[in-house]
Amino acid sequence: EVQLVESGGGLVQPGGSLRLSCAASGFTFSRYWMHWVRQAPGKGLVWVSLINSDGSSTRYADSVKGRFTISRDSAKDTLYLQMNSLRAEDTAVYYCARDSVGGILVYWGQGTLVTVSS
């Protein structure tokens, strides 16, 4: 069974940093592209970033480009999102998600809440 478990969320001050993790199990992690998607409280889904299967290629939404870095460690079956220079508008539940041969964002974790506030 595919499982994705996010962690690392919490309260951080504006301008601060946080690193999210997504522990993967139930599949061969190194074979799949992975994504981060966020959802501000009461708002819609926003695609944030993706990384290809071997980590050699990454993409970011314009709203986080230059501040967030996605990475992966296949030895630990873990996806990361390093978030720097955080702003109030980055407050959201952050989900990790996995692609499949048959589509994008097929499997999702339960999310981790990041709150940026002083």
Next chain:
Amino acid sequence: QTVVTQEPSLTVSPGGTVTLTCASSTGAVSSGYYPNWFQQKPGQAPRALIYSTNNKHSWTPARFSGSLLGGKAALTLSGVQPEDEAEYYCLLYYGGANWVFGGGTKVTVL
């Protein structure tokens, strides 16, 4: 900035049919946008329903179908069940591995 537009809300009676649409600010949506549809219920993570316009995942109920309709991507729910009450999001591909969600449609079964 690219904007993907969905109906904010729709109401349907149990057993009825409802069609949700997904429009792009760049023009007509085609299969090259690889439209995806997701369902999200309160307090839950999203669940993938449809990929590449009209392909279902193994867990997608038969009453859900995807299509292109009048220059938009569309999700049709036929024979709506009470458990279909949820928020539905479309997702479009804009090249360069960039994806954009629509704002979501809240479907109420009443």
